[in-house]
Structure formats: structure tokens, C-alpha cells
Amino acid sequence: MNISDKIREIVLEIILENYQTTIEPKEILVNETNPEFEGDYTVVLFPFLKKLKKSPEILGKELGEIVSSKYADLFLAYHVIKGFLNLTIRDHFWIDFLKKRYNKKNFGQKERTGQKVMVEYSSPNTNKPLHLGHLRNNFLGWSIAAIYQANGYEVVKTCIANDRGIHICKSMLAWKLFADGATPESAGIKGDHFVGHYYVLFGEECKKQVNALMSEGMTEEEAEKNAPLMKEAQQMLVDWEAGKPEVIGLWKKMNSWVYAGFDETYKRIGSDFDKIYYESETYLLGKELVKEGLEKNVFFRKEDGSVWIDLTEDGLDQKIVQRKDGTSVYITQDIGLAVEKYKQYRADLSIYVVADEQNYHFKVLKLICQKLKIPSADGIFHLSYGLVELPSGRMKTREGTVVDADDLLDEMAMEAEKKTKEQGKTEGLSNEELASLYEMIGLGGTKFFLLRVDPKKKMIFNPEESIDLHGYTATFIQYAHARIKSILRKEKESGSGLNIETNTGDSLFPLEKAMILNLEKYPLVIEQACAEMNPSVIANYTFNLARTFNSFYDKHSVSKAETADKKQLRLQLCELTATVIKSSMQLLGINVPERM
């Protein structure tokens, strides 16, 4: 049990025994004591003053007396200031804590809950390469999965490949018309970029035709419908659905190029999936449900034959679920897929990591599933995140303002290489080790940059300034880890090192205590990140831990500690700090080096 929970429990017990009053645990606020006051943890007395009919000063004094006498082995002192009871915990509590945990590599991980959670993330279009926005999605999804795992859940990671539809036909058509048989190999371009080029080309050529038609007097809407290229793309979609071999062949070929490109990037960024669904295989899944919904009178048919659901009573609009020609729309596919996922995995919770543009869609999706009484309906959760924008606004493919994922990662790795060489501390590392170090720093920096912000907030990325390697960054934390490892390595080489039998003293310097206090709350941080579905909680915590460590490092020497006891204590401190840094960064998908 965490110390803050323990204090809460003690206060509850004392109030019950001495005042014969029950108080809800959540009414007792136990905070870390503000640095300007003496103490470690603070009990806020205001919430239950009325119930106990006491003034804050008197209640504080009474509680303080009882706590410090009854639990004299835990608390050294108490101070009442206004309505706050500040408690000082005895140093030996922190020292014991450290002694017990310092070599536990799984510190902070929770027992299995027996619950299963599905995380759907990434879900790319197979007609354009990944950009910065996709990176935020991938990093978030992966991290949420890791956080759930650390909290004892069984996790299934999935992805739905948006591999069909009019947008795919656009790049296919452009390739057919303009590529003259070129392939990624012949062009020497990564497959996803190669196909993306033709998607952009389609847009440009189509725009020309639209402009021409508009100058002949058509409205923009008419022109867009009547542009020959657009008509041809639509025909291609019809042919695709009809299974026309020539179209299917081209579709398979171009998708395989894209997948080859994606695989490379996914491997690089560490995104992985237990199950990939393909829209081309799932887009018909909702059809049965439409029939079922009509029978249950959840849906209704309009005169033209299209099928709808009326959500006006729920404060939403009417929503179409099947077109008059019988083809299904996006939401219907998603309902079908939700059912399919449940059949296969029976997850208790199904998290969709999708940008906040689709908030309405997921609200409607969950509502329809609930009305259809689909078993997984209540477990549907949309983890909505804000878009990554440029200082000038949204990234736009057409205007060429998209920050490409591969390019960004390359730049970051190069930046890391440059900086590492400037520092000149990596003598003796092989070329492979160096390459992997640059990648670790570059990729880690990118991940941290995107994960340190609350997911639901949109964020601004300025390409003019490359992602920093100082301050609140992965590099800072990686550096702290490398420093610790360096200490431990040298101690081991000198033969002194850790010795569990040795004393670790009985008093702490403020920075030693601050470190242990930080480490002690790590399990709570893992829980909080999960409850809030927010990896930035971890980013914040780990940065703080590393920062405190750097202060400690600057003030106290490990190898030249004042006494043998102090040296042991600090070695244990280093050991556990390294463990927590490593494991918390892994929850963000970031690796930490032994040297840098």
C-alpha cells in the first residue's frame, strides 16, 4: 500500500475511534506537503470540520497528537498550520522502503485483473504515407496498451486498414494514367510515398478539370461531380466492388507497395498489432445488422429505400445507416466490426484511439450499438485526441504542409548523432551501438514530444524549431539514466557495488528523501495514467524524477559518500531510480541507453 493511502486509512480509523464519526475516504485529502513547510504529507482538515464540529487548529492538534503517539514508529512530528496537518515521516520508513524494493525490476506493475481490453489504433489509409498526426495516434495507442498491461489487463492491439473506397481508387487511377508502369523499385521511392505521390497527382489533375468546367459556367459542386477523372474513379470503385480482375489486380499491387512502406515505418516506431482488420474484408459486416435493426424497430426505412436511425430524442440527429442502393456507410461498417471484435475477443473494454474530429461519430456509434443491444456496446470508449497543427494551422496535403513521419524521424536521428558527437562521450561503442543510440534518442525525443501533452488537447508543432534535446524531453531522462548506469558500472568494476547485508544508515538528506518519496509513488502514477488514459501523467512524473535525481547527483557523491552506509543507500537509490526510469519510459514506448 502507498504511504498516502496508509495515512488516509490511519486518519479514518482515528476519527472513527475518537469521534465516533464515519467519513468517506475520498473526503480525506492527503497531499504532499508544500516545500515551504516542514513535513512530508499533509492532511487537509477543512472537508470534515463541520461534521466533527471543531475548529481547524484544535482538530489538527488533536489528530496530530493521536497520530504521532499511536503511530510513533511511523511519524516523527506533526505541525498544524491553518487547516493543514503536516506530517513528517520517520527516515527509517523511507530507508526500509528502499531496502525492500531497490532490486525489484517489476516495481509498480499490478496484479492481473482478469479483464481484457482491446485497443484499436493507427488505422491508416493505404493511399498516403504517415505524417506527424499519425505518429501521435500510434504513440498514444501503443502507450495506452502498455499502460493497461502494466495495470494487469490482458491487452489486444488492433488496427483497421482503410484499404478500400473512392480515395484508394483515386491513387490507382492516377497511377494507371500517369505512371507509365513505374514501381517503387524503378523509382527508388519507399512504397507508401510512391503511392501517396499519385494520390496527390490525382488531386492536382482533377482540380484542373474542375477549374475548366467552372470557367464554362458550372458551379464548383457540379464541376466536382462531372470532372472526367472523378467519374472514372467512381466507375473504378463500382468495378472494384464487382470484383473486376483488372481493378482488383491493380488494387492488390498498389496496396502491397504501401504495406511494404508501412511495415518499415511501423517497425521503426515500434507499432505492433495482434490483429489487423482490413476494411475490404469488413465493410459488408454491417448489412446483417441493418436487417436486425429494422426487425427490432431501432432503424426505419424511408420511401427511397434508405435506412435510418432517429436519434433526435438523444439530442442528436437522424443518421443514415444504409444507402438507398443497399451499400453500407462508414458507421454501419463500424457497428459490424464492433460485433466482429466482440465475437473474436470478448473484451471488457474496447478503446478506439481516433482524432477528436470524430467525436460525433463515436457518440453515435456507441448509442446505436446500445440501442441494438450489442453486448460490447457499453465497453466502447473513444479515446479522442487533438490534432497536431502547425503554427499556420492544420496540415494540408494539397498545400504540401504535411510533416512527413519518415522525414521527421530521420531528422531527429541526425540531430541526435550530431549532438552525441559534439559531446564525445561514446568512445568504445561499435558502429551498430552508435546507430542504435542515435535512433533511440531521436525516436525517443519524438515520442516524448507527442506524449507529454494531454491527449485531448490539440498541439502545435513548429517545424522551424526542431524538437529540443534539452529540458522537458526524453533526452533529459535518458541522460539521467545513462549517468546512473555509469555510476553503477564503475562501482561494480571497482568491486565495491551493492551489498544487501550492509547498513544504509538511519537518516536522510533532503534530496535523498525527496528521491525515495518520488519513487514510492510510482505505483500510484501507473494507476492514474490508466484511469485517465493519459500517458502524459507518466511523462510528467518521470521528468520530475530525473530532475530530482540530477539535483541529488550534483549535491551528493555516490562513490565518495561520507560513510559506507551512505554509499549503500545511494547505490540502492540509483538502482531503483534506474529501474523506474526504464520501466516508466517503456510505458511510453521509449528506450533508455546505458551510455550516451
Added chain:
RNA sequence: GGUCCGGUAGCUCAGUGAAUAGAGCAACUGCCUUCUAAGCAGUAGGUCAUUGGUUUGAAUCCAAUCCGGAUCACCA
């Protein structure tokens, strides 16, 4: 127009009922003969969009207003 999200230091962000609102970047001052200076210590920088309310206590909750964004498609 309806719904939802956001507005905190020059910039990027923490803090969502508790003590005198915090970090990083940028600026300025110090600190490498010392376990890694990708670091540490410090200075400066705030009408928490505005107004009113609830409360012992409000950046945090409520209401209204202003500003920015998303969405309300037979696109996905």
C-alpha cells in the same frame, strides 16, 4: 444556428476544490582538475480570456459574455 472541446509567463505546456499558481524553451548571472555540464544553482517574466455567483477556500465548480477550433454528409 445546435452540440462538444479549448483560452494559464514572450513561446510550448503542467496544475481541475486547498497553503504565496509551476515546469521547459527563449533572456540574464554563476558553476566542469570532481560518479557523464545533453547537467546544476539562481534572476527576471502572471489581471489564470472577461464579468457575476457558490464556498471556510476558485485557475479549478455554476451562469453569462468574448475569442479560437471541431462537428452536425447517402466522405471515411
